[in-house]
Amino acid sequence: MPQPRKSQVSLDDTPYYHCVSRCVRRAYLCGEDKQTGKSYEHRRQWVEDYLLRLAEVFAVDVCAYAVMSNHTHIVLHVNQQQAEAWSVQEVLERWHRLHKGTLLTQMYLNPELRAQLDASQLQCINDTAEVYRQRLYDLSWFMRQLNEHIAREANKEDKCTGRFWEGRFKSQALLDEAALMACMAYVDLNPVRAKIESTPESSKHTSVKLRAKAVQQKKAQPKVLFPFVGNPRNNMPQGLPFQLHHYLELVDSTGRIVREDKRGHLRLEASPIMQRLGIAAEQWLSLSCEFEQHFSGAVGKERLLRQYHQHLGHKRTTGLSRCRCLLNSA
Structure with missing residues (x-):
């Protein structure tokens, strides 16, 4: 039985959450309907534009996103401290x-x-x-604003009424750096893994494309995305605890392996991120390519996972065996 949202979100344990929304109709959220020949590709831009607009209003930062044909993936950072200071x-x-x-x-x-x-x-x-x-720092309100807006626009365009999305969006708590990094890479690599795009930097309507474009143009990191601020240290500003160029290199290397038709790839073992987190190449490929297949709930090391479920009053610690298997060395 699905759990209420309040029993899935614990800001005391983590501010990072992976959210997935899926379309319930035969007609696509985006892409082309093969039966009618009608294209819904423009709706990808609707989702991307409104998502980034909401991030400027809410105390919720966008870490990663990918707008797919019938679903969206978003990794969010909830900034309660910022909202309380307003x-x-x-x-x-x-x-x-x-x-x-x-x-x-x-x-x-x-x-x-x-x-x-x-x-x-x-x-x-x-x-x-x-x-x-x-x-303004509530995960449910953020996703509600996004999904309701897109549903209204799609219903208006389709000249119909009724549900456009599944009744609930799925959310996963990301309890440590390894879970966060693996989930972000999984989201950014969605179009490559689905063979819609050939490289991460060419993947339209994804966060990795925005970040790569800023690097290519020698500009600062995109203001609409939660920034990479480097490895943990004293007086660290708010942001993702990794180097941006290390992350882009890791995603590119993983994408080259996912796309077997591409020639050559970098050795994953050489990634500074994986060295720091202690993740083996085999574990990383499972995490970054099959994240949702392995985990349906919160993700993190055993101690953090037990603590998370305890704080929310859960009687069982779900997902423990998979976390032990794939994150035991992280």
């Missing part, structure tokens, strides 16, 4: 970029009308802002 003004401004809010919150954001508010109205506004604040 003023009431900033919370309301962010929420109003997506919703109308209430009459009182609209008055509060209008300098001419704010002076007319009395103490009880201001208290009501503060209470409302706290509700909005919690929603």
Whole structure:
């Protein structure tokens, strides 16, 4: 039986989550319907644009994403600390970029009308802002905003009503660096693994394409994505705990192996990331190519996995054997 979302998300254990949404119709989310010949390829851009727009509003960072023909993969970082530091003004401004809010919150954001508010109205506004604040770092609210928007646009285009997505999106807690890195690579390599694209950097509507393009143009990392900030150290800024060029090299090397028709590949054992995490080449290929096949729930080393389930009040620690097998040396 599916578990409620609150029993799958524990920000005390990890801020990183892998989210998957699947389309329920015969017609594709994107791509071309072979029976009708109609192309839905433009919908990939809908998803990508709105996903990155939401990341600018919510205290939720996008680490990796891939928009496939009938599903989406997203790796998210929930930044509760950032949301809690926002003023009431900033919370309301962010929420109003997506919703109308209430009459009182609209008055509060209008300098001419704010002076007319009395103490009880201001208290009501503060209470409302706290509700909005919690929603702005809530994984379910983020995915709800994304999926509802795409569903409405698709229904409008298809001139129909009803569900566009499965009732729930799937979420997996990524409890350590090995799980995070393997899941990000799995997401970024989706088009290559499906033989839709030949290289990671040419994979349209993926995070790795954005990152590779910025590197090729000798620009800073994309502002719309959670940045790579290097290996863990004192006074480390917020970001992914790896070097960007090491990650791109690892994804490229893995992609060359996945695509057996491509000539040559780099030795995975030489990857600084894999050396640091202690992952063998065989384990890495299983993790980066078959992540969803191996794991249906939280992913991480045994100690972290047991701790995660304990904090959420679960009686059983699911996925333990697979984590032991594939992450035991990480």
